[in-house]
Amino acid sequence: MHAFVTVAVTVLAVLAVLTLLGIALSAKVVKQYELGLLFRLGRVRGVRTPGLQLIIPFVDVLHRVTMRIITLPIQSQGIITRDNVSVDVSAVAYYRVVDAMKSVVAIENIRAAIDQIAQTTLRKVVGQHTLDETLSETDRINLDIREILDVTTVAWGVEVALVELKDIQLPDSMKRAMARQAEAEREKRAKIINAEGESLAAAALGEASDIMVAHPLALQLRNLQSLVEIGVDKNTTVVFPAPLMSTIAELGSFLARETAAADAAVPVAEVSAAAPPVPAIRLPASNGTERPPS
Incomplete structure (x- = not known):
């Protein structure tokens, strides 16, 4: 009797172990980002969704496929x-x-x-x-x-x-060529921008010159403003030339005055040269002798 109980317990233990092993082999977990492809004896039996899936051990094979990027x-x-x-x-x-x-x-x-x-x-x-x-x-x-x-x-x-x-x-040679091309392109843009700036500046200067022609004092005020701007640095000696056109006009007026004065002095000199000489007058001396004129 004791031997029978021992055999029964052993058989039950083996069956329990086999059951646990079968459950472990048949229970498969499919994760949320996966799908399971079930193969039974080499043939596709379908797709299994996420969760606990039971298969037949040694007969079924569950192949997991990730669905993530x-x-x-x-x-x-x-x-x-x-x-x-x-x-x-x-x-x-x-x-x-x-x-x-x-x-x-x-x-x-x-x-x-x-x-x-x-x-x-x-x-x-x-x-x-x-x-x-x-x-x-x-x-x-x-x-x-x-x-x-x-x-x-x-x-x-x-x-x-x-x-x-x-x-x-x-390639390095291509990089250098592209760098030269980019540099030339930027130089072209700089020259175009500089030319456009010169054109705008010339137009603005033309308008300013028209205003200064209409208002002569505007040029003098601009000169004074330039002196104020330059005079900020007290260690600088400023040589500020007079306006060229006014200087030429003043020089012409001076030469005209000098010429007129010279022309007016010529007749007086000629009259003095044509007058007869005054005769000498001898005065008697106090002792009875004649004294030469002084």
């Missing part, structure tokens, strides 16, 4: 643009699974497949553009790459959400 860096690619410039372009792609069954059944490794197709598409799209278009029209290039990837990956149950060019490496 996945970041996929696209390694740098050596590309020759349409204008024969060699550049290295790297990008990043964002994709997510929209059909769990297709992502497992239709393709072996979804991440590796998208990585390879993204690299080839990147080379193809960038190679169709010039260097200037690649640098300035990145939004259109990103959209073209994403559309091409969507056409390919829709059969895999994957949707490409976004593709962005991350880095564009240029």
